[in-house]
Amino acid sequence: MSATLRPTSAHWGSYQVVVENDRVVGVRPDPDDPAPSPVMANTLAAQHHASRVARPAVRRRWLERGPGPDPRRGAPDDDYVEVEWATVLDLLAAELDRVRTEHGNAAIFGGSYGWGSAGRVHHAQSQLHRFLNTIGGYTRSVATYSHGAVEVLFPRIIGTPAANRLLHRAPAWTQIREHTELLVTFGGLRLSNTWTTSGGRAAQTAGPEMRAASEAGVEFVSVSPLFDDTPEDVKAEWVSIPPGADTAVMLALMHVLFTEGLADTRFLDRYTVGADVLRSYVLGERDERGDRPGVERSPEWAERISGVPAGELRTLARRMAEKRTLVNVGWSVQRARYGEQPLWAGLALACCLGQVGLPGAGFASGYGSMGNYGGGSTPMGLPRMPQGANPVDSSIPVARIADMLLEPGGRYDFDGEERRYPDVRLVYWAGGNPFHHHQDLERLTRAFGRPETVVVHETHWTATARHADIVIPSTTVLERDDLTASKGDLSVRAMPRAVSPHGQARDEYDTYADLAGRLGLREEFTEGRTSAQWMRSVYERWRSLVARHGAEVPGFEEFWERGRVEMPGRVEDEALLGEFRADPEGRPLRTPSGRIELFSETIASFGYEDCPGHPVWLPGPAVDGADDGFPLVLLANQPSGRLHSQQDMGAHSMSQKVGGRSPLRIGPEDARACGVADGDVVRVSSGRGSCLAGVVMSEALRPGVVQLSTGAWYDPSAPGVTCAHGNPNALTEDVGTSRLSQGCTGQTVRVRVEPFAGPVPPVRAFEPPPGITVP
Numbered sequence: 001m002s003a004t005l006r007p008t009s010a011h012w013g014s015y016q017v018v019v020e021n022d023r024v025v026g027v028r029p030d031p032d033d034p035a036p037s038p039v040m041a042n043t044l045a046a047q048h049h050a051s052r053v054a055r056p057a058v059r060r061r062w063l064e065r066g067p068g069p070d071p072r073r074g075a076p077d078d079d080y081v082e083v084e085w086a087t088v089l090d091l092l093a094a095e096l097d098r099v100r101t102e103h104g105n106a107a108i109f110g111g112s113y114g115w116g117s118a119g120r121v122h123h124a125q126s127q128l129h130r131f132l133n134t135i136g137g138y139t140r141s142v143a144t145y146s147h148g149a150v151e152v153l154f155p156r157i158i159g160t161p162a163a164n165r166l167l168h169r170a171p172a173w174t175q176i177r178e179h180t181e182l183l184v185t186f187g188g189l190r191l192s193n194t195w196t197t198s199g200g201r202a203a204q205t206a207g208p209e210m211r212a213a214s215e216a217g218v219e220f221v222s223v224s225p226l227f228d229d230t231p232e233d234v235k236a237e238w239v240s241i242p243p244g245a246d247t248a249v250m251l252a253l254m255h256v257l258f259t260e261g262l263a264d265t266r267f268l269d270r271y272t273v274g275a276d277v278l279r280s281y282v283l284g285e286r287d288e289r290g291d292r293p294g295v296e297r298s299p300e301w302a303e304r305i306s307g308v309p310a311g312e313l314r315t316l317a318r319r320m321a322e323k324r325t326l327v328n329v330g331w332s333v334q335r336a337r338y339g340e341q342p343l344w345a346g347l348a349l350a351c352c353l354g355q356v357g358l359p360g361a362g363f364a365s366g367y368g369s370m371g372n373y374g375g376g377s378t379p380m381g382l383p384r385m386p387q388g389a390n391p392v393d394s395s396i397p398v399a400r401i402a403d404m405l406l407e408p409g410g411r412y413d414f415d416g417e418e419r420r421y422p423d424v425r426l427v428y429w430a431g432g433n434p435f436h437h438h439q440d441l442e443r444l445t446r447a448f449g450r451p452e453t454v455v456v457h458e459t460h461w462t463a464t465a466r467h468a469d470i471v472i473p474s475t476t477v478l479e480r481d482d483l484t485a486s487k488g489d490l491s492v493r494a495m496p497r498a499v500s501p502h503g504q505a506r507d508e509y510d511t512y513a514d515l516a517g518r519l520g521l522r523e524e525f526t527e528g529r530t531s532a533q534w535m536r537s538v539y540e541r542w543r544s545l546v547a548r549h550g551a552e553v554p555g556f557e558e559f560w561e562r563g564r565v566e567m568p569g570r571v572e573d574e575a576l577l578g579e580f581r582a583d584p585e586g587r588p589l590r591t592p593s594g595r596i597e598l599f600s601e602t603i604a605s606f607g608y609e610d611c612p613g614h615p616v617w618l619p620g621p622a623v624d625g626a627d628d629g630f631p632l633v634l635l636a637n638q639p640s641g642r643l644h645s646q647q648d649m650g651a652h653s654m655s656q657k658v659g660g661r662s663p664l665r666i667g668p669e670d671a672r673a674c675g676v677a678d679g680d681v682v683r684v685s686s687g688r689g690s691c692l693a694g695v696v697m698s699e700a701l702r703p704g705v706v707q708l709s710t711g712a713w714y715d716p717s718a719p720g721v722t723c724a725h726g727n728p729n730a731l732t733e734d735v736g737t738s739r740l741s742q743g744c745t746g747q748t749v750r751v752r753v754e755p756f757a758g759p760v761p762p763v764r765a766f767e768p769p770p771g772i773t774v775p
Helices: 038-047 060-065 085-103 124-134 148-157 160-168 173-179 191-195 206-215 246-259 265-271 275-282 299-306 310-322 340-353 398-406 441-448 508-518 522-526 531-548 556-562 578-582 601-606 651-655 668-674
Strands: 004-010 013-020 023-029 057-059 080-082 108-111 140-142 182-186 219-224 237-240 325-329 362-364 395-397 411-414 417-420 426-430 453-458 470-473 482-484 491-495 564-566 632-635 663-666 681-685 690-697 705-708 748-755
Touching (some): 013 038, 023 038, 057 060, 085 453, 085 470, 085 508, 108 398, 124 426, 148 160, 148 340, 148 601, 182 246, 182 310, 246 310, 246 340, 275 340, 299 310, 325 340, 340 362, 491 556, 508 531, 556 564
Parallel strands (some): 140 395, 182 219, 182 325, 219 237, 453 470, 663 690
Antiparallel strands (some): 013 023, 057 080, 491 564, 632 748, 681 748
């Protein structure tokens, strides 16, 4: 049989697979993509890998003993029994019915984070939530690991509509190229992050557009511990700081603006509240509590924290005041203790410059964090699989999952409310891998031992699947028909099936339909449609919505034959808060004052010492000066070799590993001090755990900083080591950013690096668990 090309899309973009004899034998870039992501190279090995989940499986201890907490859940030698589809559906339907009958639907946690598929119909989160809503609801998670602090803080200080625009309608790179003179970014503009977008993009444009902005004369300043946090061809000036020092630098820049008469007081008076409080704090007239004198946040003060010479900070502040300046705070910066503070301080800095609301200026949070940020917006919406309404009013912040499982009924604070964790008996997970996203993996393992039942739909035997009692084999994007698009995308694209399902894998829609049928709710879940009919319905509903806005796209048959349609009504946004700047009285913000809240009476009233009523300096563990035997600060940033942990066994991901493990980048001076060399396998330890990694020497890191990207499949198989494969969340602390947003803090941790003594254990992360046969 001759080879054929099949178009498809993933969260890292559109591309083509080469199919021969019903197998993927190659990958090719989409011919219309100007800068395709190399991550597509992972597809070939992953699609037919031995770690694929081929048949329904049940953990033997659960099958023999029945539901209940089990500390052995997730043990490397815990074995599974493969069963028939009818058997697993009967078991699962009965368990769902038992839990909702005996404990109520709030005892079911619907843990789907949505990254399993770029498709809009076979979207794991939408499918699972629709099913759980159909059977009576579930406890859900709110906010995200990526930008949880943004999602909670900014509705309080600029209002919910403006906060949504901040995340989803940032000024386009074309506007930056035309209007911006200086872009100062805290946390860099990491090119590999821009390859990723929920739903994928028709074309990877962020890299070329950054380069075009630089060529047009836009100056870039990168404030980061990493020299290569920005693309080489934008020629960014590097301001090297320790992780966690961003807020100190921002406060010092504001100090210069206030003391040298460069702050735009007319803007502050008209468009903000609390500028007087902020100014008093920055100048040392009051502390963060406001009841006594504080510390003057001068450039000299910031130099002691950041290492940046005071004169350099003064020069940067004056330069920012002279030029049309855009202040960007990347999502990575807020994934740390007190992560709200650099966000709030970044907005305050932009307000002091008086340029908020001007084209190409003001404040942003997300450039260099995801591919669609600054890539346009789609006000007419996207095709979506309807999830239905959840009748259960029970939720937790997404990064507090382990707390919920370990402390049922426990008290916690969140966004001004005192809450209690629900008593979850059944965890149902699909389309995500918390053993990638979450911190302190030994603690997470203990947490997964607490529920009575854990259910996971998966394509591969990930660590999350290996912590499940019931494992449902699911098809990949290449094994089913679907369609896709992302916010701000150039087109809506067809994703026709490329190969047959692996083993006995099924579309999740069909699994849920059969489960709903066993619970007497098939018609309510399916509405009488097959998944193919749902795809047509989802597209035609979107087409009708587009028509109501005065635009037109072809019918489904023509769309499917053509393979893509241009996105109607796409907008390249010009300025955040532009309408508010033009008419602050007629277009006030949805805040108590109607203005930007540099001091928030509401947040101050919560009484959170870890997030007072205005931006303050709160030194996190990465910069507090106490190493406790862990002298280095580790940055756990996003990987360039894969999306999160997906397809970690693929060629591009594996090409970056050292000794089969994740690469630990370290500077030559720090390497010598640790007694390690390029290519060594080392033990990286923190106060919470340890992992093995492979050394890569690099001059691109600030001294005292090492970098180990997330996403290595968690491998607890080696005695005495938390993870043998290099997952940095074996090291990170499971604690929220603050009582306000309870966001993820997995970006930084203090560590010790030392040579690994003794025989290096094998990596077993990609081996199926005992009892599983490989086709």
